[in-house]
Amino acid sequence: MTDVAALAGVSAQTVSRVARDEPTVRHETASRVRAAMAQLGYTPNRAARALRYGHYGTVGMIAHRLARTGESRTVEAVVEAAQAEGYTVTLVDIASPAPHDVSAAVARLSHQDIDGLIIVRAESATPDTLALPPHLPVVVSDSRFVGHHPAVAADQAGGARAAVGHLLELGHRTVHHLAGPQDSTPARQREEAWRAALAEAGAAVVPAVRGDWSAASGYDAGTVLAADPEVTAVFAANDQMAAGLVRALHEAGRAVPGDVSVVGFDGIELSAQLWPPLTTVEQDFGEIGRRLVDLLLRQVRDGENLADTHAVVPVRLVERESTAPPPAG
Amino acid sequence: MTDVAALAGVSAQTVSRVARDEPTVRHETASRVRAAMAQLGYTPNRAARALRYGHYGTVGMIAHRLARTGESRTVEAVVEAAQAEGYTVTLVDIASPAPHDVSAAVARLSHQDIDGLIIVRAESATPDTLALPPHLPVVVSDSRFVGHHPAVAADQAGGARAAVGHLLELGHRTVHHLAGPQDSTPARQREEAWRAALAEAGAAVVPAVRGDWSAASGYDAGTVLAADPEVTAVFAANDQMAAGLVRALHEAGRAVPGDVSVVGFDGIELSAQLWPPLTTVEQDFGEIGRRLVDLLLRQVRDGENLADTHAVVPVRLVERESTAPPPAG
DNA sequence: CGGGGCACTGTTAACGCAAACATCGCGGGC
DNA sequence: GCCCGCGATGTTTGCGTTAACAGTGCCCCG
Structure with missing residues (x-):
C-alpha cells in the first residue's frame, strides 16, 4: 500500500x-x-482489514464425510446462501462423528477467521461435549441441540411415517425397515418413527435390519430380506441402501414392486433413474442450507438469541414405480 | 488479551x-x-496473527456445482489433504462456468484471506480470462492450463480408450457414445478419445448422442439409443447418464448386457449396486485432491514455480456385469 | 478583498498479536 | 563476595488498514 x-x-x-x-x-x-x-x-490485505473491522465475512462449517449425499448437497446450499449474503464458507471435515473429533474440529475452526459456525449432523456429539468458544454464534443441523443452539432439521419422523403409511395403504400387512447406523440421529429418528407408525396402525412390528448408509450394506441386508418370503414391503433409511436392496431383490428373482415394494429416503438424483424408479422421501437440502445460514447470520449480524429455535424442514413423499400392492395371496 | x-x-x-x-x-x-x-x-484473534505472520493457513477453492459427484469427492479429498497440512479450505461455488462468473469468484476469493487457490474444472474459462491476482499461487484441475498454471487431471483419454477397447474386445463391431455437455473439457476429452479409439481400431465411427451429465438426460438419450437395433454397446461419459440409459434399455425390453453392453465413467458408489452392476472407469478423486493440495502448497511454502507441471492421475476400468459379448447374429 | 465553507488530501492512532530486545532475579564459578 | 550467565518475564515496535481528525487550497459571498 x-x-x-x-x-x-x-x-x-x-x-x-x-x-x-x-x-x-x-x-x-x-x-x-x-x-x-x-x-x-x-x-x-484482508487480515489487516479484518483486524480493523472486527469481523471476517466468513462462516465455518463442520461436517463428517463431505462427499455423502446429504452432506454435499447441504454444503452446496450453505455455500450458495452464504455467498448471497456476502459471506464465504470455510470447511472442515471431521475424521469421525465422535465427540473428541468434533471438539478438535471446533477448536481448529474457532482459531480460524470465522464469524459463526455451522455444524452439520453432530451425530454422536452432545451439547456438553462440544466445547464451543463462548460468544461464537452457532447453528446445528440436528434437533437434539434445541435449547442449547438454534437447530435446523428435516422432518425425519414425518417422512418415515409417510413412507410407512403409503405402504400400509397399498395393502401391505407390515413394513420392514432397513435402518441406518445407530450412531446417527436421523437414522434413529427414522427407525423410531417407523416403529411407532407400525404400532399405531396395528401392524406387526418386525425387527429392523441395519446397514451403514452405504449401497453395499443395503445389498448385504437385501440378501437377507430377499430370502424371507414374508417380506413384501421395505422402507430403507436412505436411497443408497434402497438401491443395494433392490439389486439384491433382482438377483434373488423377487420382482420390484411385484413381489416386494421398496421406499427410500433422501431423493438423490439417481433415485428417479433406478430400475424401477424409486419411491422415496425427498428432503429439501437447499432449504436446510438456506435456513442454517439465515439462523446463523441473524445471530452474527443482529446478535439475536435463537437458542430455542428449531426449524423443521418438511419432506415430501415422491411416489414412483418401486411400490405397489402386495402380491395376491 | x-x-x-x-x-x-x-x-x-x-x-x-x-x-x-x-x-x-x-x-x-x-x-x-x-x-x-x-x-x-x-x-x-486470527486476523491479528495472520497480519503478523503474513499468511493465513487457508486455501481457497472454486468449483461449479459442488454437489456433483466429481466435485463433492474432490472437495472432500482437498479438505482432508489440506487439513493434514494444517490448512483449512474456503469454498466458493460459481453460478456458471462462464469466464465472467469464474472471474467474479476469483475476485471475491482473492479478497479473502487465502494463501493459494484451487480451481476445479474451470471448464469454459481460459488462462487469459481468469484475471488472477499476481503472486497468488494457483492450481487448476484442468489440463488446458498447462504452461500457465500447474494442473492436475485424471487420464480422461486413457479411460475412454480403456472403455472402448474393452467393448471392442468383447466382440462389438462398434461402440456408441453418450457424451457429456460440450462446454465441459472432460466431456470433450472423453468424446475425442472415444472417436480416436474407434478410428484406430478400424471400427465404424458413429455419431455421439449428447446428455448434460444428469441421469435424466441419460434416460432421454437412452430411449433413442434403445430404439436402434444396431446399438449393442454404449460408452456413457458418466455413471449418472449410464444409469438413466440402463433404465431406458430395461423399459424398452433390451437386456443389459445380453442385448446392449454399457460402460460408465467416474466410479460412483452406486455404480456397483445398479442392476446390473455397472462396468465403469473409476477415477481416483482422492488422489486428485491430494495432488492439488500438494502442488499448491509447494508453491505457497517453497515458492516453487510449477507452471509447467501437469499431473495426470490414472483411471481404472472396473469390469462388472453390464458388459458382455454382443448378441449372436 | 477578507473570511467561511467546501472539496480534497494528509497525519495520527489504534485494531490484536508476536518478534526483538530489555530487564530482573537468582545460582554458581572464581 | 562479585560478576557472569541463564531462565523468566516485561517493553517496544510494527504488521496493513482505516476512522477520526487536521490541514490545504480554492471559490464564493458579503
Missing part, C-alpha cells in the same frame, strides 16, 4: 479510499491510484 | 507465549494464564 501511494504520489489513506470506492476522491487522482495498484499488483 | 493479562497478573506478551505453547514460561504462570483465558473465554 505504501508503494502504491508512493508511485501514485499520494498518501496511503488516499489509496485506502480508492480501494474502498469512497466517493470523496477526485477522479483524476483515483485513476492514477488505480493505475499504480494495477502496475504493482496490489490487493488489500 | 489485555484483560487476560491483567487478570492473570502478567504481561500481554506472556499471554501470547502461553497461547502459542512457548516452553519458556514457568508452569505455575502458565496455568494461571490458562485459567484466566478460560474464565474470560479468550481466543486468539
Whole structure:
C-alpha cells in the first residue's frame, strides 16, 4: 500500500479510499491510484482489514464425510446462501462423528477467521461435549441441540411415517425397515418413527435390519430380506441402501414392486433413474442450507438469541414405480 | 488479551507465549494464564496473527456445482489433504462456468484471506480470462492450463480408450457414445478419445448422442439409443447418464448386457449396486485432491514455480456385469 | 478583498498479536 | 563476595488498514 501511494504520489489513506470506492476522491487522482495498484499488483490485505473491522465475512462449517449425499448437497446450499449474503464458507471435515473429533474440529475452526459456525449432523456429539468458544454464534443441523443452539432439521419422523403409511395403504400387512447406523440421529429418528407408525396402525412390528448408509450394506441386508418370503414391503433409511436392496431383490428373482415394494429416503438424483424408479422421501437440502445460514447470520449480524429455535424442514413423499400392492395371496 | 493479562497478573506478551505453547514460561504462570483465558473465554484473534505472520493457513477453492459427484469427492479429498497440512479450505461455488462468473469468484476469493487457490474444472474459462491476482499461487484441475498454471487431471483419454477397447474386445463391431455437455473439457476429452479409439481400431465411427451429465438426460438419450437395433454397446461419459440409459434399455425390453453392453465413467458408489452392476472407469478423486493440495502448497511454502507441471492421475476400468459379448447374429 | 465553507488530501492512532530486545532475579564459578 | 550467565518475564515496535481528525487550497459571498 505504501508503494502504491508512493508511485501514485499520494498518501496511503488516499489509496485506502480508492480501494474502498469512497466517493470523496477526485477522479483524476483515483485513476492514477488505480493505475499504480494495477502496475504493482496490489490487493488489500484482508487480515489487516479484518483486524480493523472486527469481523471476517466468513462462516465455518463442520461436517463428517463431505462427499455423502446429504452432506454435499447441504454444503452446496450453505455455500450458495452464504455467498448471497456476502459471506464465504470455510470447511472442515471431521475424521469421525465422535465427540473428541468434533471438539478438535471446533477448536481448529474457532482459531480460524470465522464469524459463526455451522455444524452439520453432530451425530454422536452432545451439547456438553462440544466445547464451543463462548460468544461464537452457532447453528446445528440436528434437533437434539434445541435449547442449547438454534437447530435446523428435516422432518425425519414425518417422512418415515409417510413412507410407512403409503405402504400400509397399498395393502401391505407390515413394513420392514432397513435402518441406518445407530450412531446417527436421523437414522434413529427414522427407525423410531417407523416403529411407532407400525404400532399405531396395528401392524406387526418386525425387527429392523441395519446397514451403514452405504449401497453395499443395503445389498448385504437385501440378501437377507430377499430370502424371507414374508417380506413384501421395505422402507430403507436412505436411497443408497434402497438401491443395494433392490439389486439384491433382482438377483434373488423377487420382482420390484411385484413381489416386494421398496421406499427410500433422501431423493438423490439417481433415485428417479433406478430400475424401477424409486419411491422415496425427498428432503429439501437447499432449504436446510438456506435456513442454517439465515439462523446463523441473524445471530452474527443482529446478535439475536435463537437458542430455542428449531426449524423443521418438511419432506415430501415422491411416489414412483418401486411400490405397489402386495402380491395376491 | 489485555484483560487476560491483567487478570492473570502478567504481561500481554506472556499471554501470547502461553497461547502459542512457548516452553519458556514457568508452569505455575502458565496455568494461571490458562485459567484466566478460560474464565474470560479468550481466543486468539486470527486476523491479528495472520497480519503478523503474513499468511493465513487457508486455501481457497472454486468449483461449479459442488454437489456433483466429481466435485463433492474432490472437495472432500482437498479438505482432508489440506487439513493434514494444517490448512483449512474456503469454498466458493460459481453460478456458471462462464469466464465472467469464474472471474467474479476469483475476485471475491482473492479478497479473502487465502494463501493459494484451487480451481476445479474451470471448464469454459481460459488462462487469459481468469484475471488472477499476481503472486497468488494457483492450481487448476484442468489440463488446458498447462504452461500457465500447474494442473492436475485424471487420464480422461486413457479411460475412454480403456472403455472402448474393452467393448471392442468383447466382440462389438462398434461402440456408441453418450457424451457429456460440450462446454465441459472432460466431456470433450472423453468424446475425442472415444472417436480416436474407434478410428484406430478400424471400427465404424458413429455419431455421439449428447446428455448434460444428469441421469435424466441419460434416460432421454437412452430411449433413442434403445430404439436402434444396431446399438449393442454404449460408452456413457458418466455413471449418472449410464444409469438413466440402463433404465431406458430395461423399459424398452433390451437386456443389459445380453442385448446392449454399457460402460460408465467416474466410479460412483452406486455404480456397483445398479442392476446390473455397472462396468465403469473409476477415477481416483482422492488422489486428485491430494495432488492439488500438494502442488499448491509447494508453491505457497517453497515458492516453487510449477507452471509447467501437469499431473495426470490414472483411471481404472472396473469390469462388472453390464458388459458382455454382443448378441449372436 | 477578507473570511467561511467546501472539496480534497494528509497525519495520527489504534485494531490484536508476536518478534526483538530489555530487564530482573537468582545460582554458581572464581 | 562479585560478576557472569541463564531462565523468566516485561517493553517496544510494527504488521496493513482505516476512522477520526487536521490541514490545504480554492471559490464564493458579503
